[in-house]
Amino acid sequence: MSTPIAIIGAGLAGLSAAHALHAAGLDIQLFEKSRGSGGRMGSKRSDIGVLDLGAQYFTVRDRRFADVVAQWRQRGWAAQWSPSLYNFSRGLLSHSPDEQERWVGTPRMSAITRGLLGDLPVRFACRIAEVFRGERHWHLQDAEGVTHGPFSHVLIATPAPQATALLAAAPKLAAAAASVQMEPTWAVALAFDTPLDTRVDGCFVQEGPLDWLARTRSRPGRETQPDTWVLHASSAWSRQHLDLPKDAVIEHLHGAFAELIGCAVPPSSFTLAHRWLYARPAQAHQWGALADADLGIYACxxxxLSGRVEGAWLSGQEAARRLLEHRQ
Structure with a gap:
């Protein structure tokens, strides 16, 4: 029996790599610190249903990603979203000229990562704290002090600041990951008993604390949900208010939303706030993936890459490609 490959992180990048390696006939073992897959494409359960508080949609530019999105659509995991889009700038709400295709997981964003996970072996609620190499193999130690292994290779698919610590055995890769600045985002969900009287389904906000807002029921598969809105604060506002209590975050963003949406906004019947500490990289990179093939450690x-959903999938593919290439 072959020694398995450890993949730390069951977000889209990790699952993309896992799929490619599994398809090549290799044994893998996934480790995920959360209770479910998806990372920033995960969906959060609430009293009013499942909410997408992270990635709001994704676009397609690369041919390889286009092919896989077509497969997701056929399997019912994803659908095209055609919202009534607006911009808010200089105090004015106006139609957005942006006509690019947008996609969402259906009936929730996590449908894609759940579908990709399938029957792959995974340990949930297992936070890996250290990655170390013995004479021949890799071992992992989790936050409870339990050691996992041996593994022939390790692939780290976590946000860059978390990957930095796990890459200690490969200093050059750790230095590259440490150079990446990740931006935070406060996300807030608001639900209303009476639907708001607006044609806005999504809006790019160019001023104030908000960066983006979207109406959940405008997305495929969510039409029967209450009138729920997801608000994303800007990176700058989120950075400045990183440790603000959730109630205060909700109050600030609810007020900003009410001022720009262009209709009466009654008190919300439900609110929820979530802080994404590592929401997106501050700038794009062209690494594809990080690799020390001689040591057998990779990061994606x-x-x-781009900081987009497509970039996560492509990076996972690239890490798997480099690993498979070195095994030949």
Whole structure:
């Protein structure tokens, strides 16, 4: 029996790599610190249903990603979203000229990562704290002090600041990951008993604390949900208010939303706030993935490329390609 490959992180990048390696006939073992897959494409359960508080949609530019999105669509994991889009700038709400295709997981964003996970072996609620190499193999130690292994290779698919610590055995890769600045985002969900009287489904906000807002029921598969809105604060505002209590974050963003949406906004019947500490890289990179093939350690994630959903998937593919290439 072959020694398995450890993959730390069951977000889109990790699952992309896992799929490619599994398809090549290799044994893998996934480790995920959360209770479910998806990372920033995960969906959060709430009293009013499942909410997408992270990635709001994704676009397609690369042919390889286009092919896989077509497969997701056929399997019912994804659908095209055609929202009534607006911009808010200089105090004015106006139609957005942006006509690019947008996609969402259906009936929730996590449908894609759940579908990709399938029957792959995974340990949830297992936070890996250290990655170390013995004479021949890799071992992992989790936050509870339990050691996992041996593994022939390790692939780290976590946000760059978390990857930095796990890459200690490969200093050059750790230095590259440490150079990546990740931006935070406060996300807030608001629900209303009476639907708001607006045609806005999504809005790019160019001023104030908000960066983006979207109406959940405008997305495929969510039409029967209450009138729920997801608000994303800007990176700058989120950085400045990183440790603000959730109630205060909700109050600030609810007020900003009410001022720009262009209709009466009653008190919300439900609110929820979530802080994404590592929401997106501050700038794009062209690494594809990080690799020390001689040691057998790799890292991937959206931060290795564009910072987009597509970048996460492509980075996972690139890490798997490099690993497979070195095994030949």
């Amino acid at each position: 994630g959206d931060w290795c």
